[in-house]
Amino acid sequence: MAPVHKAIVSNNLALRAKYGAAGAAAIYIALGRMVAHDATRGLTTQVFDIDNLAHMTVVHGKPVIGPKDERGAKEAVDAIHGSLACDYIMLLDGPDIIPHIELNPISGIMDRDRTIPSDLPYASPSPFSKVAANFLNVTRVVGRLPACVGEMNHLILVGLIDKCIAHAPLPSQTFSPFFSISADIWQISTQLSLNAVFGSAAGLYLSGPSGHNLIDPSLVSKAHFINCHGNSGDFRFYGEDAAGAFSDAMDSSKIPPGAISPGAVAAAECCYGAQLYNYLLLGRAKPICMDYMMQGAASFLGSTNVSYGPASSNGQADLICQVFIQRVLGGASSGRALLQARQNFILTQVMSIATNLKTIAQFLLLGDPSICPATAEKALVDGGVAVPKTMAIPADEASERKSRRIALASQGESIASAATRPGRRLSGSSPAVARFTEIARAQGMSNVEVFSVTGGPAFQAAKAAMKGDRRVVVATKETVHDVKDKLDRNFVTYRVLIGHIIDDGLFNVEECESR
Structure with a gap:
C-alpha cells in the first residue's frame, strides 16, 4: 500500500x-x-x-x-x-x-x-x-x-474543513502580544505560566473585574491562554475573586463575530473547556471551544471534564497547556505539539498522583493535527557537527517528519517504562499516614485514602534496586458554593491534597484545586 x-x-x-x-x-x-x-x-x-x-x-x-x-x-x-x-x-x-x-x-x-x-x-x-x-x-x-454532539447543520463541519484548507503558517512573532485571562484567585499561577511561555505576564486580564466588553479588543491576538472556571454544558468561563465571588469571564454568546483571529491557537485550563455538549438539546449557546473553531482558530487545547491545577504554583493543567503553546510557537504542528506536551508531562510529573493521571487523560486537541500554526527558524543539528549557514538544507519534509515520528515513538515507550502509576488501595495506618491525616483534617478534609505505587518496567527495576516502599495518600474536599451560575446551578469546586510516602516518611505534601 x-x-x-x-x-x-x-x-x-x-x-x-x-x-x-x-x-x-x-x-x-x-x-x-x-x-x-x-x-x-x-x-x-x-x-x-x-x-x-x-x-x-x-x-x-x-x-x-x-x-x-x-x-x-x-x-x-x-x-x-x-x-x-x-x-x-x-x-x-x-x-x-x-x-x-x-x-x-x-x-x-x-x-x-x-x-x-x-x-x-x-x-x-x-x-x-x-x-x-x-x-x-x-x-x-x-x-x-469536531462539531458538537447532536449538531444538525452539516455546514458547520464543512466550514471547519475549509478553514483548515485556507490556513497558512504565520511567523512566530505574529503570536505576540498574547491574550490571557485568569480567575483572580489564580493570578500567581497564571503569571508563572505566561512567563514560562511568553517571557512576560504583561496584559493579563483578571476576572473578577475583566470580561466582555473589556477583553474583546484583545481577542484578535493569535495566542490565547485561559485559566478560569468552567462547568459542564456551559458556554461561559468564570472568574473568582478572593472573597469567593464568581463572575463571567468569557461567554460564547458574547464573543463578537470575527473577534477570534484566523489561525489563533488557544489553550484553556478550565474544567470542561473542550466539552462538545449537545447545545441544541440543552437549548444553550455553543461551547466556547466551538466558537473559537468556527471563527477560524487553528487549534484549541482543552479538557473534557473537571481539571486541576495549583492556585499559586504550576502543575497539572498549567503544565500541559504551557508546553503545548511552547511547541506550537516553536514551529511544531498542533498534533505534534500535543504529543510532545503529553510526553513531557509524563516524563516530568509523578503519574501515580491521581490528578496528574486525570490531566493526561482529559486534555485533547480540537483541530487538524497536521496544521502548523507558526513558522520558526529551522536549526539543523547533525551529530553535533555544525553546518555552515551558507550550506543548503535538503528539503525532504516527509523523511524529516518520519524521522521525528520514529524518535517520538521510541521516546514515548521509554518514558512510559520509567513512569509511576497508581497501585491498589491500601488499608491500615502508619505514623506517616497519621501525620498526613492530621494535615488534611486541619484543612477540613476527612476522606483520606492510601495507594501503593507501581509503574513501568524501568520504574519497577529501580524500585527493586532501591528497596523503597512508596505510597501516595490523597484527600479531597468538595465545596458547594452558595453562588449559582447563569444556569441556576450552585458552583462546585474541589481541593485535593496529595502526600508522598517512602517507607514510613512523609516527604512531600502538595495541593491543587479544580479549574
Missing part, C-alpha cells in the same frame, strides 16, 4: 444519520478538497470510514458496530496506524461520530466525574482498556476536527 501520511478517521453511516444523506455527501466533498490541498503540502491523505468493511479490510481491521462502539473505534485506529504508520490521525467530528473512550475515574479523586471522556487511547499503541494508566506510552499524533 502506498504511504499515507495523514489518516482521516470517519464513520459514513453515523454522518448520514446525523446530517442526512445530502449533508454527509457535502462533508465528503469537502474532505476531497482537503485531500487535494494536503497533496500540495506534500501530504498523502486518505479517508477511512471505520464502519466500512472494505476500508477496514485494507488495513487488516474490522468495522465498528456503531458510533458508540468505543472498543471498535480504538481497534480501528490501531489497525490504520499499525498498517500505515501515518504521521497524523485526524478524528472527524464529535464523539457521536468517533467516540471518546470513556475511561474509568481515577481512584483517589472524589469529584463528581464518573468517567473521563478521552482521546488519549487513540494516541497510544496499547490495546483497548478503560484504565487511563494503560495509555502512558503516548506515541501518535492525534487531533479531532
